């Protein structure tokens with residue numbers, strides 16, 4: 237971009253031919269030329285339009301000052317009256333023109349070269365023709381008077397100069413218009429260049445703004461991404477921790493299962509032979525009592541005093557009591573043994589001995605053995621009420637369904653704070669059966685109902701809940717092509733019902 241210091245536009249170039257020979261006039265003319273050139277710089281965009289005001293003010297002052305000087309001189313030297321008349325009229329006309337132009341320019345909000353240019357053109361034209369015409373003529377007359385000529389001679393000299401000066405004026409005008417034309421072209425060109433630069437800058441600015449916008453949104457996105465990642469990582473970490481707890485838990489359960497299976501197997505044998513021995517013992521004792529009864533009949537026949545020592549032994553042994561108590565002892569032992577047998581059966585059911593086997597099983601029996609296994613956990617919390625419908629056998633994997641029942645029973649017991657009731661019901665509808673566990677516990681808030689089957693969802697303290705019970709159960713029930721139904725009321729209790737088809741469409745191996 238060009239600056240004012242690199243190039244100076246001169247609308248009006250001072251030249252010796254502009255000299256009138258009257259020193260004071262010539263000095264003032266040069267000052268006016270400077271002012272006109274200052275306007276030229278504004279018109280060519282080389283100077284800010286802010287400079288316009290001061291230049292116009294100075295111009296007005298100098299014109300007044302300068303015209304006064306000229307008019308005083310003319311009066312002083314008694315210059316030709318006709319000339320004075322014309323000359324002063326020209327001054328007045330010029331002053332009026334400049335005033336009007338200055339008013340227009342100062343009143344305009346947007347002073348641009350289009351407005352300054354006409355004034356400039358007028359000023360330069362005027363200066364050229366006025367200085368070379370009127371002023372030059374005036375100068376000639378004053379110089380002639382100063383040289384001692386009479387007034388008539390001086391007027392003649394001055395008028396003769398005028399015809400000569402007309403040629404000089406024409407030449408100067410030509411030269412000046414040529415220069416002005418060149419300058420105008422240059423100014424137009426510069427203007428175009430400046431506008432192009434301005435447009436380029438504007439586009440660059442827009443591009444920059446756009447890029448800043450893009451960068452900002454990129455950064456925002458990256459930031460959001462990071463935050464999401466962070467949240468995901470945290471969740472993952474929590475899940476890992478729960479999974480670890482669960483792994484420990486399931487390992488424990490697996491070893492308990494193995495232990496239970498082993499113990500059940502080991503106990504099964506002795507329980508078997510003790511049971512059969514007890515049966516045999518019962519028969520033997522019955523026989524022995526009949527032998528003793530025969531002896532007693534014989535003793536009665538020979539008289540009771542024949543063998544007093546027998547009576548003594550009978551008395552010491554409290555034989556009559558023995559006779560009554562031995563059968564009930566045997567009966568009690570057999571009952572106890574039956575109980576042991578049932579526990580063994582429960583342990584077998586609970587352990588995974590028959591896992592993944594599709595069988596036709598009695599779900600009520602499965603529920604009973606599960607109830608026995610968890611009896612310890614429940615008995616202090618709840619009374620258990622059974623309302624069985626007497627279900628037919630269902631095609632299922634019994635040990636897995638027992639796990640489902642156990643989860644439901646444990647959840648029910650854990651939902652009860654002090655003491656409550658757990659009701660276990662079964663029923664049948666068409667080709668389906670259901671088993672439900674109802675509790676009088678704390679219930680589930682509606683907004684949490686759709687989360688309870690989520691893996692790791694738990695409201696229980698660490699160590700007590702893993703949040704996997706229901707999700708595992710859900711998986712098992714799905715494998716059976718069944719479904720869960722849950723009803724719950726906060727503060728009242730919950731009912732978990734499992735629906736199962738009686739028969740599987742296509743038995744799967746799992």
Ligand SMILES: Nc1ncnc2c1ncn2[C@@H]1O[C@H](COP(=O)(O)OP(=O)(O)O)[C@@H](O)[C@H]1O
Pocket residue numbers: 643647648651675677678679680688689693694695696700701702703704705706707730
């Ligand atoms: N009978 C119930 N009464 C109240 N809330 C229950 C019941 N059963 C399950 N829930 C809720 O469902 C959650 C998930 O249960 P579950 O998957 O068995 O995991 P856990 O028992 O380890 O917490 C429990 O933490 C509890 O908030």
Ligand SMILES: [Mg+2]
Pocket residue numbers: 643646647705706
């Ligand atoms: Mg649970």
